[in-house]
Amino acid sequence: MPDSMLPEHPPLGPSQVHVWRLPNQHDQSGLPPLMALLSDDERLRATRFHSDRHRVPYARAHALLRRLLARYLGVESCAQSFRVGPHGKPSLDARERLRFNLAHSGDQGLAAFALDTEIGVDLELMTRIRSVEEVAERFFSPAEQRGLAALPAERRRAGFFHVWSQKEAYLKGRGDGVARGLDHFDVEADPAKPAALLADRRDPAAIARWRLFTLDAGPESRAALAVEAVGWDAVDVRYFDWPAGGGLSRE
Numbered sequence: 001m002p003d004s005m006l007p008e009h010p011p012l013g014p015s016q017v018h019v020w021r022l023p024n025q026h027d028q029s030g031l032p033p034l035m036a037l038l039s040d041d042e043r044l045r046a047t048r049f050h051s052d053r054h055r056v057p058y059a060r061a062h063a064l065l066r067r068l069l070a071r072y073l074g075v076e077s078c079a080q081s082f083r084v085g086p087h088g089k090p091s092l093d094a095r096e097r098l099r100f101n102l103a104h105s106g107d108q109g110l111a112a113f114a115l116d117t118e119i120g121v122d123l124e125l126m127t128r129i130r131s132v133e134e135v136a137e138r139f140f141s142p143a144e145q146r147g148l149a150a151l152p153a154e155r156r157r158a159g160f161f162h163v164w165s166q167k168e169a170y171l172k173g174r175g176d177g178v179a180r181g182l183d184h185f186d187v188e189a190d191p192a193k194p195a196a197l198l199a200d201r202r203d204p205a206a207i208a209r210w211r212l213f214t215l216d217a218g219p220e221s222r223a224a225l226a227v228e229a230v231g232w233d234a235v236d237v238r239y240f241d242w243p244a245g246g247g248l249s250r251e
Contacts, residue, residue, distance in 0.1 A: 012098075013115075016237075018114075018240060019111070021216075021217075021241050022065075022111060034063040037063040039081045087175055089101075101121045103121045103122045103123040103168075103169075105125045119227050120168075120169040121169055122224050123217055135164075140163060143186045163189050166214075169225055170187070185200040186200075195213050197211075213226075216239065
């Protein structure tokens with residue numbers, strides 16, 4: 001799709017986060033041109049997948065991310081290798097104001113963009129894990145486990161992925177891998193309540209800096225956004241859909 005056919009969107013302004021909902025179909029017919037949009041590092045990683053079932057979604061999500069990065073940066077293409085933090089978080093040149101993060105799961109993807117602040121986004125397909133209780137006992141904090149246990153049985157799966165997506169988004173935003181651990185901070189467990197960072201026992205001041213948001217990812221998925229909103233009175237989250245027929249919605 002030519003860039004001229006992408007949805008119109010306003011410039012990325014202060015205190016704004018643009019979230020793009022990306023289709024990530026498993027159509028293999030367009031794989032060669034997608035691979036051409038990737039950096040050398042991304043192409044190498046794509047070739048390491050054992051099947052096109054995983055290779056195609058990876059290539060498509062990262063190719064669409066680079067199309068969007070080029071548009072935000074005002075350049076024809078963005079095939080440069082990213083700087084990678086100690087726990088794998090990608091970023092542009094240190095002098096660049098634009099921040100971004102990508103998540104994809106199943107046939108969906110999310111890409112988030114902001115200026116001058118760190119962000120993280122996560123997307124989870126709710127059929128991905130069968131025994132959510134075992135995973136929660138292993139990785140969630142005691143407060144989160146109690147919050148899940150207090151939910152009606154029919155809401156616990158949604159609650160689990162509400163927690164998981166927030167925790168992943170927060171760690172991705174900070175640039176800390178899961179090696180930092182998942183149980184030293186608490187997020188909201190009730191899927192009917194807004195996302196929130198409730199405590200971080202290793203960085204108590206984080207709850208004043210970081211804001212979490214639940215993102216619209218459809219009925220079978222849960223998604224979350226983490227924003228280090230220092231000095232922001234409010235966070236203006238704007239949604240865009242790929243392709244152009246999706247238009248722009250404000251939520």
